[in-house]
Amino acid sequence: MSGILILAEHRRGVLRDATLEAIGAAGELKGALGGPVTVLVIAADPSPFVGAVSVGAVDEVITVARPDAETFEPHVYEAVLKAVISARAPSLVLMPHSVDSFALAPAVAVGLGLGFATDVFGLAVEDGEVVATRAGYNEKVFVEIDFPGRSGVLVTLRGGAFAPATVPASPTVSALDAGEGKPRSRHLEWRDPPASGGIDIPGSPFILSIGRGVGDEANVAQFLELAEGLGATLGCSRPIADSGWLPKARQVGQSGQLAAKCNLYIAMGISGSVQHQWGMKHVENIVAINKDPEASIFTIARYGIVGDMLEIAEELRKQQGIQ
């Protein structure tokens, strides 16, 4: 019962950044929790990922090569992870709070009776026990969770909550044969997001984004004009793209785009779900315009206007001389 085990997440041959954040989190806890920090890489050929996960506080990399893990398959991963956890008995298992781990983490935690918390952004060790912090009631409160009577704990980590490990390390590398387990789903194909048609959310320094507050599809066109008139790229929240009012390439958030180069983000009529915040909360200058003064977007905004986005938009057009 010691140490921290991290499951590496990769897709189409690329290690996902969230894995480096999990390694960063492990580095923060290593002193208090004790024991080695180990990264587990499951893949058809894990060797290309070994270098990328050899960073920060990592002491050991375990590779498990399985031909049926050419792509992520939750039942195969479950079998391997359960075998490795049973053999190594880590105090803490970390993985990203990602779509892949949605299907995996509960199976491992329930299967082994591990303490379990998801979408965690704060971790502490008190009297040798892990305490996790996450949000509740649509981000309005924080919740501290502990795990009485559980000898190991599995936690999925919110993206962006922990600084990624970057300093190279020299872990030992061991290859294991682990896990029985058969795939129960079969990968057929990847479908990339539809072509962006020149819309560049990730590269835009200035984004004006609209959400449900726009009310009606007929109101959308004027925001294209407004964004153009202000020199901004028009973005949107998920419901607007789901309704087909704007193309998916304009969607900001976890299942859309990351506003990576943005330094001014005007969110109009967007309440600010966790999934939306994932794509924009890092932006230095966020302006929130929303009728609801309790909307969670205001908690991350540098400037706030409590008001009707359509009224504000009309004034902006008038004052800028945009027809």
Added chain:
Amino acid sequence: MKILVPVKRVASLDDEFELRDDGRDVDPDFCEHDLNEFDEYALEAAVQIKEAAPEGVVEVVVLTVGPEDADDVLRKALAKGADRAIRVDDADLGDADRVAIARVIAKVAENEEPGLVLCGAQSADQGHAQTGMSVGTLLGWARTAVVSRLDFKPGASFAQVERELEGGLVERLEVETPAVLTIQLGINTPRYASLRSIKQANAKAIECVSPRDIGLADAEIGSAGSLSRVRRVFVPERGRGEIIEGTPAQQAARLLEIITEVKG
């Protein structure tokens, strides 16, 4: 065959709210409740499979775990096309976490033997994304999370699904059935209930059972069946940015100033 759709009555908080005396939850007097948005899409997916099959082939059963007040969300589900509704009373479930709730749902599924269990990908209030996939694990069934497209014909041994990944990437895959799938927003357009169907739903009986009625053992119920415990709930200190006051014209003028300042 049956499709089981577990639904949750989610809570949203009033502008001003207080914590419970023990500091481990919000005082329920400050909560408003509704059917979880993700569950509306799961229900619609089930009803669409039913409607695509010959009449009488598919029965859609909705289930919730909660107090009598939770009948509201079951009636809403009945009005939107579910055939039967079951409520497992939560009187014995003190301190149940998502996994302990999943044990209740899995037990109902064992008794009902559906061919498919469709859950919301997560709840709008707490966002754990644990319950549905825990049900799949407890049943020992195949499972896939965050399904954004579902093609399934009753009786088929596979379902074709798409799951939506980060950045808008989609994976198309085939999943063994029976399966537990969690459903993502946008997979369909949930219908509105007509006045007539709301009336009919209000006349339908809701089957109410206790965790022990359905065969759960003491070790599976409430905190004993949980993998976590809420120690404390608190309201975080959050910096609030500058609130721009004034008329819409003044607010817009200030916003244009900010744009100019930032863009240089």
